[in-house]
Amino acid sequence: MPCFEVNPVLFINTLTLRDVLFCHQPERFACFIHAWKNERGIVREHPSAKRLLGSRCHDTTLGPAAGGMRMWPYETEADALRDAVRLARGMTYKNAAAELPYGGGKCVVIGDPKQDKTEGVLRALGRFINRLGGLYLTGVDVGTTVQDMEVMRMESPYVVTIPEAMGGPGDSAPATAFGVFQGIRACLREVYGSPLPQGRTVAVQGAGAVGKELVRYLVETGATVTIADIDQEKTSVLAAHYAVNVVEPEEIHRLDVDVYSPCAMGAVLNDQTLPELRCKIVCGSANNQLAEERHGDLLAQRAILYAPDYIVSAGGVISGVDSLNPGGFNRQRAMEKVSHIYKTMANVMAISKEQNIPTYRAASVLAEQRIAMIRQVKSLAV
């Protein structure tokens, strides 16, 4: 069984060889826990960093693992590891489908982002990332900010989503929103024959960092937009800037609209919400929108076009890793690459039709085909 291909020597220095061999096999979970128990010893260089857990690489066929760092008050280590595995796998698929030269990984930290993010903890995390020697590249996720990355960057160049003033991409939400907008355009073209949002109706769930940028793109291109958020201040601020309708959070998915765009939390496509949908398209940034895979099948049966979340929400990671190019971050180049999400979504729909499978499965096919091709290329003696 081959081990990681990137900086293996450095990596073997931090873990035992056995751990490295087992590390990227999801089924060897027990060995993996063992590996990260060792790794926690390294993270505990700072006394306040007692509850840091470690990162998880899922697949590095395409290159070093890239994926954000999440801080969340998980109740148990098992919960945190389960989340790390799930999220790292998601990043493998997201990066593969986005044609990035990166594998998938995620770092989870057990902690309360409001209380536990001291400079010491963040720098300890930076040192931990650095010990992986480039095998894993990190950025912002739930519970972490660009400012946190700035602190971690003091310890490691493998922290990539740093502020623009430091040569990085800054906040990822605008790029994510631009990617979702491209996904919506691709879906509109499929369903209505034209990608133009003008005259179309869109319901955006969540007026947060991504939602508010997406609303801007939609309103500026002539769509009629309705928004909802559990935080009334956010909807008020957005409604003061743009001509949008506001509804209660429990109403938004039920609206009779062309596009329902979930940009808040996951599992919004479930047994309760699915019969209530009246849209033709679901396309938004929220991670893990399908409560279970079978909900993707049910959407297809109801002829609702579902844009797989990891396909259309890849803008943030695409822009994040742009800063690794020679010469550093270039916004124009990054956004140009994000705009390819239109084409990627078109490819997903083409596979779905050719193979007569729902779009969520077509997205997996697209990602797996690319990983298989690169694995084959790397196995060739050249």
Ligand code: NAI
């Ligand atoms: P955010 O935290 O800035 O915004 C989320 C918004 O959803 C908040 O305003 C919150 O009050 C609202 N919300 C929560 N529950 C709600 C509900 N039941 N109904 C209506 N609104 C509700 O988060 P952000 O950055 O905008 O991300 C949105 C989603 O997109 C998340 O699922 C995130 O994981 C995902 N995502 C974000 C990326 C980024 O670059 N920020 C990249 C890829 C995915």
